[in-house]
Amino acid sequence: MKIIIVGAGEVGYHFAEWLAQEKKEVVVIDVSPEALQRVSDHLDVQIMTGSGANPRVLEESGLKSADIILAVTDKDEVNLIACFFANVIAPQIQKVALIRNPDYISYRDALTRDILNIGLVINPEMEVVNSILRIMSAPEVEEVNEFVGGRIKMLGKHLPADSPLNGLKLMQLPELIERNRMIIAALVRDEQLIIPKGKDTLRAGDFVYFVCQSRDIEEILRLFGKRANSLKNILVVGGGNIGFPLVKELETRRFNVKLIEKDPHRCQMISAKLKRTLVLQGLATDQKFLEEENIGHMDMVVAVTWDEEMNILSCLLAKQLGAKKTIARVNKVPYIPLVKAIGIDHIVSPRISAINTLFPYMRRGKVISSVSIRGKAAEVLEAEALAKSAIVGKPLKELDFPKEALFLCLFRGDEVIIPAGDTVIEPGDRVLILSTGAVIPLVEQALVGKR
Numbered sequence: 374m375k376i377i378i379v380g381a382g383e384v385g386y387h388f389a390e391w392l393a394q395e396k397k398e399v400v401v402i403d404v405s406p407e408a409l410q411r412v413s414d415h416l417d418v419q420i421m422t423g424s425g426a427n428p429r430v431l432e433e434s435g436l437k438s439a440d441i442i443l444a445v446t447d448k449d450e451v452n453l454i455a456c457f458f459a460n461v462i463a464p465q466i467q468k469v470a471l472i473r474n475p476d477y478i479s480y481r482d483a484l485t486r487d488i489l490n491i492g493l494v495i496n497p498e499m500e501v502v503n504s505i506l507r508i509m510s511a512p513e514v515e516e517v518n519e520f521v522g523g524r525i526k527m528l529g530k531h532l533p534a535d536s537p538l539n540g541l542k543l544m545q546l547p548e549l550i551e552r553n554r555m556i557i558a559a560l561v562r563d564e565q566l567i568i569p570k571g572k573d574t575l576r577a578g579d580f581v582y583f584v585c586q587s588r589d590i591e592e593i594l595r596l597f598g599k600r601a602n603s604l605k606n607i608l609v610v611g612g613g614n615i616g617f618p619l620v621k622e623l624e625t626r627r628f629n630v631k632l633i634e635k636d637p638h639r640c641q642m643i644s645a646k647l648k649r650t651l652v653l654q655g656l657a658t659d660q661k662f663l664e665e666e667n668i669g670h671m672d673m674v675v676a677v678t679w680d681e682e683m684n685i686l687s688c689l690l691a692k693q694l695g696a697k698k699t700i701a702r703v704n705k706v707p708y709i710p711l712v713k714a715i716g717i718d719h720i721v722s723p724r725i726s727a728i729n730t731l732f733p734y735m736r737r738g739k740v741i742s743s744v745s746i747r748g749k750a751a752e753v754l755e756a757e758a759l760a761k762s763a764i765v766g767k768p769l770k771e772l773d774f775p776k777e778a779l780f781l782c783l784f785r786g787d788e789v790i791i792p793a794g795d796t797v798i799e800p801g802d803r804v805l806i807l808s809t810g811a812v813i814p815l816v817e818q819a820l821v822g823k824r
Contacts, residue, residue, distance in 0.1 A: 374398065374735075375439040379425030379455045380446035381408035384471060384497070384724050386416075387706060388443055391728065391749060392735070393418050395813070400434045403446075426454035428462060437463045441735070445471040445495075445727070453477070456489050469493045469731060473614065495730050497723030498614040504721045505619055505675060505700060511590055512604055512673060512698050513597075515580070515719065518744045520755045520805055521784050527558060527584045527753060527805075529746070533598040534577035544571035549596060554589050556791050558582040558781050558807050559751060566750040568779055568807065582746065584781045584805065586789055604672045605629055608696070610657040610687050611678035612636075612643045615702065615723075619677065624649050631666065633657045657687035660694070669695025677702040677721070688717045737817040741803065753781070753807050756820050760800040763819040770794035775815045778808035 374397045378385050381403035389412060392399050399418040402425045403409050409420040423430035425444060436442065442459045444452035452470045459468055468491045472478055478499070484491050507517040516529030532538055537549060543557055560567040561580035567573070575581065585593050607623060609616050612634035620643075623630045630650045634640045637654050644652040655662045657676060668674070674691040676684035681703050688699035700719040703712055709720050732743035732752070739757040746753065758765050764772060769780060769792055783790040784803040790796065798804060808816045 374441070375435065376400070377402065377431070377434050377436055377439045377442045379403075379442065379444045379452065380471075381405065381412050381420075382445070382447055383704070383706065384445045384727055385443070386412060387724055387728055388445060388731070389416055389418050394749065394810070400439075402430060402434055424451070426451045426458070428458040431455065431458055432462055436466065439463065439466055441467040441469065443469045443471075443731070445469075449474050449477055453484070453489065456491050460490055464490075467492045467734075469495065469734065471495050471497065471727060473498060475614065475618075493731070493734050495727050497727040499618065500726035500730055501615050501677070501702065501721045501723050502619045502622065504726055505615075505677075506622065508700060508719050508721075509604055509607075509673065510587075511594075513594055516582070516746070518753065520742060520753075521803060524587055525584060525782060525784065525789065525805065526587055526590065527582060527744075527781075528590070529580060529582045530594075530597055532575055532577055532579045532581050536577070536596060536598045538575050538581075538596050539577045540574060542572060542574050543569055550593065554791075555583055555585045555593050556781055558584050558753070558779065559746065561747060566747050566809070568751075568777060568809070582807075604698075606670055606672050607631070608633065608666075608668065608671045608674045608691070610674065610676040610684065611702075612639050612652070613677070613679060615677040616675075617643050617646075619675065620647060620650050631671075633666075658683060658690060660690060663690065663694055671696045673698040673700065675700045679704075681705065681708065685712055685715075685717065689715065692716060737821045740820070749810050751807060751809050752813060753805065754816065754820075755803060755805050758798050758800055758802045758804055759820070759822075761822045762798075762800075763822065764804065765798045765800055765802075768795045768797055772819075774819060775808065775812040777812045778806055778816050781805040781807055 376399050378389055378401045381401050389399050389401050393416045401412050401418055402421045404424050413420050421434050444455040449472050456468045456470050459466055470491050472494050478496050481494055511517050514528040514530040518527045559582040560569050606629045609620050609632045612632055620630055620632050632650050632652050635656055640652050640654045668691050674696045676687045684701040688701045698718045701717050703709055703720050703722055712720055729744050733740040740754055742755040744753050780792045782805045
């Protein structure tokens with residue numbers, strides 16, 4: 374697979390890093406020699422200086438022989454023009470564009486079908502809004518991912534010492550909960566990702582990834598110890614392209630919401646468009662201001678301004694003043710492990726959200742959705758089993774399938790099946806597969822056709 378990436382900024386760099394690790398042929402185009410030098414110094418990819426909106430540059434990059442073009446600069450217009458010329462030069466190529474302006478997004482159908490034939494339009498800010506809403510659906514856990522239209526969730530949570538799961542072998546799990554209601558997908562212990570077997574033992578401090586139906590979350594979380602109260606009072610910091618649509622959605626869900634925005638003109642504009650939200654003009658790092666607004670009574674504080682230092686500081690201050698949970702938007706991916714270490718409950722990143730949105734588009738086979746876990750250590754794929762797939766027609770125990778990959782569950786009609794060794798996958802089943810990064814190509818091969 375050959376991929377042309379237009380834009381060597383943070384998003385383009387991380388796309389290139391991920392694709393290069395999978396041994397794909399990558400060409401990165403950018404007008405900035407400095408950005409390209411960073412790519413060249415750290416990644417085994419080709420670079421090309423020039424504008425991705427220039428048709429000559431696109432032709433010289435080898436566009437005609439490429440499979441996909443990713444237009445991911447920080448300028449929507451450049452991304453759109455790159456896709457326009459890609460449509461002229463190589464009509465067969467798959468096109469992905471990063472589009473942030475909501476005015477453009479409102480013409481998504483025209484972009485994807487009628488005019489530019491763009492295969493995938495990614496709006497990182499709206500993907501972050503969706504990530505926050507997923508977190509709020511299960512605020513007690515540290516990670517939340519959804520599959521099969523939200524019916525299946527994979528949650529990640531540290532195991533406390535007082536949990537009845539502490540010291541339990543996985544084969545003993547059905548003693549606490551029916552087998553078809555929960556499966557342990559992976560553990561992280563001492564920073565190492567483990568795909569566990571039946572004889573493995575859960576230990577306090579393990580970060581546990583588990584899969585269940587949405588309706589079973591409440592009962593399963595009781596196994597992890599005392600549950601927190603449900604969310605009611607929410608404070609959002611920042612009324613921009615993330616904060617404003619987030620608050621509009623929270624209003625429809627009947628939360629008590631306050632929004633802090635430092636720009637007085639922006640406050641007036643968004644206040645006129647909201648119905649129940651209290652819009653406050655001020656700084657979320659002003660301790661006296663926060664105390665006056667009863668920050669200690671907030672169930673969750675969500676800081677999503679463009680300034681990640683502001684987001685981090687406002688979340689830390691909110692926690693110090695008594696807020697129960699915090700979510701901070703962090704733009705620089707290398708910051709994320711550091712920010713988690715200082716006590717912020719959840720991190721959201723437009724760049725990681727954009728990458729996760731692109732994952733299924735880059736996979737062979739009929740992959741519907743995909744998320745990475747622990748950076749690039751592993752990936753969870755939701756895919757439809759094709760009639761020609763190597764995974765259909767045999768009991769799972771007889772499949773020539775990588776040991777580093779695990780079938781988590783099947784979705785057949787309205788039935789959710791936690792698979793056993795004698796389970797047979799049928800064409801049309803949706804399957805959820807966890808795989809380490811090293812064997813993803815083998816999993817893709819099994820999804821595509823008979824081996």
